[in-house]
């Protein structure tokens with residue numbers, strides 16, 4: 001069983017959850033300034049949330065900006081994510097452009113991981129998964145529910161579906177409306193990790209109510225957690241400086 005994924009020397013899936021910081025700038029300048037700051041922190045990955053970028057519909061501009069970001073972010077993997085409006089992102093684009101954007105960016109050789117939404121129309125999703133393999137880009141197949149927390153069986157089923165499709169990592173983010181919803185997400189995570197999967201998984205309950213899920217991945221089986229340097233990309237993210245000591249204290253004591 002190989003529940004780890006290696007990217008740029010980083011073993012995702014082992015020990016303490018990896019910390020991923022989102023870049024949410026709207027302009028190239030904002031993004032470059034933010035990435036210079038982010039790389040001074042003790043983090044494991046950077047996610048470019050390109051749906052925040054105001055020139056996202058001009059592929060050449062996306063590519064030029066990516067080259068600049070890559071030259072700043074040289075040591076840690078870059079995850080490229082266009083989060084669609086229907087899954088809580090900033091912008092709606094056509095399925096055709098979603099395909100073109102992700103395909104072209106994978107081909108540049110400048111990114112290490114790509115986020116592909118589980119509910120992307122099947123023919124597009126399949127093409128993207130194939131291209132990722134071809135260009136040696138690791139895939140996170142993701143799903144987001146910004147309104148509610150689906151039942152445990154449904155959370156597990158979506159994570160499994162991502163794995164069956166060939167994801168390197170499967171991910172789900174849900175919104176809790178009551179404390180029990182957080183338990184549902186954690187219980188699904190624990191069961192999925194223990195019994196149902198051969199790949200690393202990422203799960204979180206969003207919002208303040210779900211915060212515990214962003215801290216406790218090492219116990220329940222979520223391999224990565226998103227945290228902010230200045231700006232958050234989703235409700236409930238805390239700052240890297242607040243998160244790091246908590247992850248470390250869990251890591252230090254978990255085997256005792």
Ligand SMILES: O=C1C[C@@](O)(C(=O)O)C[C@@H](O)[C@@H]1O
Pocket residue numbers: 022047049081083115142144171173204206226233234235237
């Ligand atoms: O999918 C995720 C998870 C996330 O939504 C979160 O809740 O931390 C943040 C997003 O930037 C990322 O793409």
